[in-house]
Amino acid sequence: MNILDDIKLQYKVGGIANRLIYWNVGCFLVSLVLFYNYKLGGFDFPSLVALSTNPVDFLVKPWTFLTYAFFHDGFWHLVFNMMVLHFSSRLFLTFFTQKQYLGLYFLSAVFAGICFVGGYYFLNLTASIVGASAAIMAILVAVTTYQPLMNVRLLLMGNVKLWHITAVILILDLMQFRIENMGGHISHLAGAFLGFLYVKLLQNGTDLSVAMSTIIDFFTNLFGKSSKTPFKKVHKNYTKAGKPVSKPVSKIITKDRNQQQIDEILDKISQSGYDSLTKDEKEFLFKAGK
Known part of the structure; x- marks a missing residue:
C-alpha cells in the first residue's frame, strides 16, 4: 500500500474530525498554488474565499461566511489551528x-x-479574514462548558483541568485584542461565546446545530449517489383457499467473515488508533472500502 492509499484509508475511517483537518490542509495547499504571492512573500486571498467587511463583497458572495474558515494565512497559522x-x-x-x-x-x-x-x-473599518480559529474555539469552549473539570494530560506538565487550558487561550486572546489582528480576536471570542451558549441551550433541550445539520444533509443527499434497490423476485406459498401464507422471518443477522474482520479492525482503531494496525490489516481495510 502506498502513501496515497494510506491517506485515503485514514480519510475514510478517521471520522468527521479527521476529514475536517484534511479539508483545511487541502485548502491550504490549494491556496499556495492560487493565492500565494511569491514576490511579496505572503498570501493575497480574493474576496471569493476570504470574508470581507465590504458590504458589496459579503452580500454578493454570502458563501464566504463559511469558506473563510477553511483557509489559513501561513503555515504556522494552519499547524497551530489543526493541533487545537x-x-x-x-x-x-x-x-x-x-x-x-x-x-x-x-x-x-x-x-x-x-x-x-x-x-x-x-468601527467604520474595512478588512478581510481567513482562518478556522473561531469554529475551533466554539468546539473547545463547548466541551469545556460541559466538562470543565476533566483531567487532560499534557506533555511536561502532567494532568491539568480542561478549563485551565481553555482559560489560558481565551486570556491570550483578550490580552492581544487591541494590539494586532483585532478582527481575528473578535471572531475568536464570538466563536467561544457560541460554544458556551450551545451547550447551555443543549442542556435545556435546544440543539442549535439541528438547523445546520439539516442543511448539510440536504446538500449531501442532493449531490450524493442515490442508492437504487434492485428488483427482487418474491415467492409466496398459497393455501388451498388461495390465501398467501407468510413465512416467519428470522431476526438474527449473521455477519459474514469479511464483515466480522472489518468490525474487529475498526474496534482496534477506536481503542488504539489507526497507527496500531498492521500492514496486512491496513491493506485489507483499504480493499474492503473500495
Missing part, C-alpha cells in the same frame, strides 16, 4: 455526536463571521 482542532475534537466527540460536531463547526464559523463584519462596520 485535533485536541478539542477528540474531547468533544467523547460526549457529543458527529452531526452535532459538524453542525457546531459550521454554525460558529457563520456566527463569528457575522460578528466580525458587524464589529468592523460599527
